[in-house]
Amino acid sequence: MAFIQQALxxxxxxxTDAAEVAGLMAAADLQGSxxxxxxxxPQYVRRIKAGGFNVRPNIHVVHEHxxxxxLNGDNGMGxxxxxxxxxxxxxxxxATGIGWVNSQFSNHAGPASLYATMPLAHDMIGLxxxxxxxxxxxxxxxxxxxxxxxxxxxAIPAGDERPIVLDMATTVAAYGKVKTxxxxxxxxxxxxxxxxxxxxxTDPKRADEGMLLPLGGMEAGYKGYGLAMIIGLLAGTLGGxxxxxxxxxxxxDDDSVTNTGQAIAAINIAAxxxxxxxxxxVDALVRDFRNSERIPxxxxxxxxxxxxxxxxxxxxxxxxxxxxxxxxxLDQVADDLGISRLGD
Amino acid sequence: MAFIQQALxxxxxxxTDAAEVAGLMAAADLQGSxxxxxxxxPQYVRRIKAGGFNVRPNIHVVHEHxxxxxLNGDNGMGxxxxxxxxxxxxxxxxATGIGWVNSQFSNHAGPASLYATMPLAHDMIGLxxxxxxxxxxxxxxxxxxxxxxxxxxxAIPAGDERPIVLDMATTVAAYGKVKTxxxxxxxxxxxxxxxxxxxxxTDPKRADEGMLLPLGGMEAGYKGYGLAMIIGLLAGTLGGxxxxxxxxxxxxDDDSVTNTGQAIAAINIAAxxxxxxxxxxVDALVRDFRNSERIPxxxxxxxxxxxxxxxxxxxxxxxxxxxxxxxxxLDQVADDLGISRLGD
Numbered sequence: 001m002a003f004i005q006q007a008l009x010x011x012x013x014x015x016t017d018a019a020e021v022a023g024l025m026a027a028a029d030l031q032g033s034x035x036x037x038x039x040x041x042p043q044y045v046r047r048i049k050a051g052g053f054n055v056r057p058n059i060h061v062v063h064e065h066x067x068x069x070x071l072n073g074d075n076g077m078g079x080x081x082x083x084x085x086x087x088x089x090x091x092x093x094x095a096t097g098i099g100w101v102n103s104q105f106s107n108h109a110g111p112a113s114l115y116a117t118m119p120l121a122h123d124m125i126g127l128x129x130x131x132x133x134x135x136x137x138x139x140x141x142x143x144x145x146x147x148x149x150x151x152x153x154x155a156i157p158a159g160d161e162r163p164i165v166l167d168m169a170t171t172v173a174a175y176g177k178v179k180t181x182x183x184x185x186x187x188x189x190x191x192x193x194x195x196x197x198x199x200x201x202t203d204p205k206r207a208d209e210g211m212l213l214p215l216g217g218m219e220a221g222y223k224g225y226g227l228a229m230i231i232g233l234l235a236g237t238l239g240g241x242x243x244x245x246x247x248x249x250x251x252x253d254d255d256s257v258t259n260t261g262q263a264i265a266a267i268n269i270a271a272x273x274x275x276x277x278x279x280x281x282v283d284a285l286v287r288d289f290r291n292s293e294r295i296p297x298x299x300x301x302x303x304x305x306x307x308x309x310x311x312x313x314x315x316x317x318x319x320x321x322x323x324x325x326x327x328x329x330l331d332q333v334a335d336d337l338g339i340s341r342l343g344d
Numbered sequence: 345m346a347f348i349q350q351a352l353x354x355x356x357x358x359x360t361d362a363a364e365v366a367g368l369m370a371a372a373d374l375q376g377s378x379x380x381x382x383x384x385x386p387q388y389v390r391r392i393k394a395g396g397f398n399v400r401p402n403i404h405v406v407h408e409h410x411x412x413x414x415l416n417g418d419n420g421m422g423x424x425x426x427x428x429x430x431x432x433x434x435x436x437x438x439a440t441g442i443g444w445v446n447s448q449f450s451n452h453a454g455p456a457s458l459y460a461t462m463p464l465a466h467d468m469i470g471l472x473x474x475x476x477x478x479x480x481x482x483x484x485x486x487x488x489x490x491x492x493x494x495x496x497x498x499a500i501p502a503g504d505e506r507p508i509v510l511d512m513a514t515t516v517a518a519y520g521k522v523k524t525x526x527x528x529x530x531x532x533x534x535x536x537x538x539x540x541x542x543x544x545x546t547d548p549k550r551a552d553e554g555m556l557l558p559l560g561g562m563e564a565g566y567k568g569y570g571l572a573m574i575i576g577l578l579a580g581t582l583g584g585x586x587x588x589x590x591x592x593x594x595x596x597d598d599d600s601v602t603n604t605g606q607a608i609a610a611i612n613i614a615a616x617x618x619x620x621x622x623x624x625x626v627d628a629l630v631r632d633f634r635n636s637e638r639i640p641x642x643x644x645x646x647x648x649x650x651x652x653x654x655x656x657x658x659x660x661x662x663x664x665x666x667x668x669x670x671x672x673x674l675d676q677v678a679d680d681l682g683i684s685r686l687g688d
Contacts, residue, residue: 065615067411068441097412099441102616125582142636142645146629154574164577166570172563175565191563198639215567216559219516219535223559226510226648229633230498233508237625238469240617244629271409272446273584281581285490285588289573292486301486304570 001026003330003342004041010337011048012055013077021079024114031322033111033167034211035176038322038342040108042329043251044077045337050254053077053107059084064241070105070239075257080108082262086118086126089266093124099272102239103233106260108133108250112153113167113207113308117209119266120157123275127265128153128236131242133258134249136212140225143196145211146244149174150231155305157269159279161286165305170228171212178204178212183325191217236261345370347674347686348385354681355392357421365423368458373664376655377455378510379520382666382686384452386673387595388421389681394598397405397421397451397598403428406448406584410681411440413584419601422453426606430462430470433610437468440584441615447585450604452477452594456497457511457652464501467619469491471609472497473579475586476603478593480556484569487540489555492586493518494575499649501613503623510647514572515556522548522556527669535561580605 008018015227029037047053057076061069069088073081085101092099109115112128116254119126132148139146149169156164169175173192182186182204193201193210201210214224236243241261248258269275286303294301322330334341348366351361367374373381391397401420405413413432417425429445436443453459456472465471476492483490493513500508513519517536525532526548537545537554545554558568580587592602613619630647636646666674671686678685 009659032522045391063616065441065612066439068612068615070616081620095410096440097409100611110636125578135496139636139645139647141642142633144636146632146636154578156574156577164573166574168567168570172560189563191561195637196639198641206677211498216516217561217563217566219533219561220559222646222648223512226512229629229648230500230507230510233500233626233629234469234498234611237622237629238611238613238616240621243625244632267444267578268409268412270413271412272407273580278581279444281587282577285573285577285581288488288490288588289483289486292483292488292490294486295538295540297542298485301483302566303483304566304573 003334003340004038006339007041007045007333007337010339011045014056015078016078017062020083021077022182024079024083024110027114028110030312030315031111031113031308032114033308035174036110038330039326040110042333043088045333047250047254048286050251052253052255052257067092071101073103073106075107078103078262079109079261081106082109082115082264083118085262086115086266089264090119090122090124093119093266093268094122098265098267100263100265102235102241102263104239104241104259105257106241106262107258108260109262110181111167112151113155113165115262115264116153116155116167117163117165120155120163123269125157125267125269126153126155127267128262129231130262131232131236131247131260132169133247133260134175134251135247137171137214137225137228138211140214140222143211144179147225147228147232148247149212150228150235151229152231156282157279158282158286159276162305163284164282164286164303165308170215170224170231172215172217172224173212175212178207182207223305232292239263245293278309347678347684348382350683351385351389351677351681354683358400359471361421361424364427368423368427370452371458371566372454374656374659375455375457375652376659379456379518380454383670385456386677389677391594391598396594396597396599396601399460411436411443413445415445417447417450419451421447422447422451422604422606425450426453426459426608427462429606429608430459430610432465433608434466434468437463437610437612438466442609442611444607444609446579446585446607447605448583448585448603448611449601450516450585450606452604453606455511456495457499457509457604458688459508459608460497460499461509462509463501464507466610467501467613469501469611469613470497470499471611473575473649474606475576475580475604477589477604478519478595479591481515481558481572482555484558484566488556491569491572491576492591493556494572494579496571496575500626502626502630503620505627506629506649506653508626508647509652514559514568514575515659516559516561516568519556522551524586526551543593579607583607
């Protein structure tokens with residue numbers, strides 16, 4: 001985290017902003033969201049140097065009502081924008097029962113669950129929707145890449161149990177998983193991608209020739225397509241942010257303003273009834289799920305959020321593994337910026 | 345519609361309530377939601393006669409804040425409860441930007457899209473979540489039926505284009521589709537259901553021996569499982585309604601109070617920016633999708649809601665087809681209640 005902070009400070013972020021972004025990126029790594037943590041640092045640094053992020057943004061409210069707002073991120077780092085958006089949503093939910101805040105001119109903000117979980121400490125439910133930063137999904141039956149893997153996250157407080165935390169892309173597999181398969185020289189399972197003729201594509205090195213399948217796959221992919229579209233409209237279009245062909249592929253473009261949109265909602269459980277009763281109900285539900293009879297061969301039933309929690313516990317004690325290729329990239333960043341290498 | 349209204353009046357609903365429910369049931373048939381229209385009448389009548397629905401409910405607010413409310417349906421018909429809930433959500437959204445209303449002690453209310461589309465006329469987005477009225481889905485890897493096909497619906501206004509309307513169960517196939525396959529003597533595609541050993545189940549007559557697969561199927565069904573759970577928590581637990589093992593299978597129980605829960609949100613687009621601009625953006629998006637290059641063999645790209653709209657147009661002119669078996673069941677209802685048969 002200190003390393004990330006130093007790198008971001010070196011490229012011009014104010015100290016407090018660098019610390020905030022670094023904290024959220026480290027939290028992503030801790031919970032196992034490896035594609036959204038320090039692995040993004042080389043790209044972020046490259047983008048900042050190219051002028052693609054504003055390091056001194058004037059994040060400001062452009063529309064505000066009792067329960068809603070639109071926050072203009074002034075092309076700052078998405079982490080800063082969405083942390084502010086979450087805080088606003090929580091304050092509004094405290095007053096009116098629910099708060100819903102959209103961003104415009106935001107940027108990639110890391111894993112959706114980082115923000116969906118922020119209301120939990122206030123006995124609130126968190127919902128988060130985002131427009132992804134690269135289109136890999138066509139409409140159902142189509143070939144034009146008009147949609148991203150638009151993720152949805154939801155966090156629900158429990159009592160003695162851990163909160164329920166869902167964080168999912170609306171495609172069968174997130175694009176990061178395809179990249180990982182390619183790096184490892186593995187083939188993908190059928191059902192992740194199809195080629196331009198609609199045939200299964202299993203060689204991740206040919207990913208550029210195909211497209212992701214929406215959640216639901218060949219049988220019911222029109223549902224995942226519908227979800228990706230609705231999430232994009234809620235997170236992007238509603239707040240005046242990019243959606244559809246306006247989305248910039250920030251993996252291949254370091255300097256254009258992305259006008260990324262996200263939306264966060266906080267729902268105040270106290271406005272709907274007794275908080276302790278709600279939490280006991282969630283506990284009972286989690287235990288019923290966990291103790292369900294299992295399909296032969298299944299060792300354990302997982303509730304959304306449990307895997308991330310276990311990873312967080314493990315990594316808090318044992319540290320975060322950094323793959324050799326990533327370490328080399330981070331060393332390069334350190335050398336370029338004249339800061340100490342990670343681990344030095 | 346007159347027939348449904350007469351039947352409901354005959355079993356004790358006040359005239360205005362009977363008219364309201366009949367109107368919504370007919371709207372379901374018109375848009376092609378055949379499993380949620382007049383085909384439900386025999387079951388509703390049976391349930392009312394058994395005392396399972398309250399025909400003179402005192403629908404009342406139990407919690408209310410500026411942007412949220414919980415509506416107790418007093419075990420009345422769900423259509424009445426959720427129409428009222430939608431009206432409340434719309435009023436709140438007008439004042440604060442967003443309204444979110446949960447029901448408790450509600451009942452089956454027909455297709456989710458009926459209510460999600462109610463905010464459209466007010467230039468608002470509608471979201472609707474429901475706990476289904478029978479559990480056919482276990483947790484991922486499990487065998488205990490703890491979840492229903494909990495649907496989600498979303499409706500987004502457009503300008504010159506038709507609104508985008510998504511209405512989907514969080515399973516690969518809704519249970520009604522399985523029943524239809526059984527009636528027709530057809531087999532199901534692999535991927536709809538599995539048996540208790542985790543093997544594909546394709547004989548719909550053996551549906552009782554198996555379970556539905558959550559959206560995502562074998563590859564990513566943990567995502568559909570997660571969505572079904574979150575929707576159940578938002579629509580059920582949050583409002584003090586049934587969820588998990590509390591859910592009553594109302595196909596096999598005519599008299600227990602179901603304590604069904606639903607949730608509706610209305611989002612006021614004017615609170616987020618210029619409404620005309622939003623609608624133009626939605627129009628442009630719909631056209632980009634529609635005009636996308638297509639996979640060879642695909643005739644047309646559909647936007648969610650277009651099929652229902654086309655069915656509605658066709659049936660408004662050509663009438664609603666009623667299958668012979670359903671017609672016989674409705675004749676039986678008519679004879680039992682001493683009202684004119686449908687078509688007489």
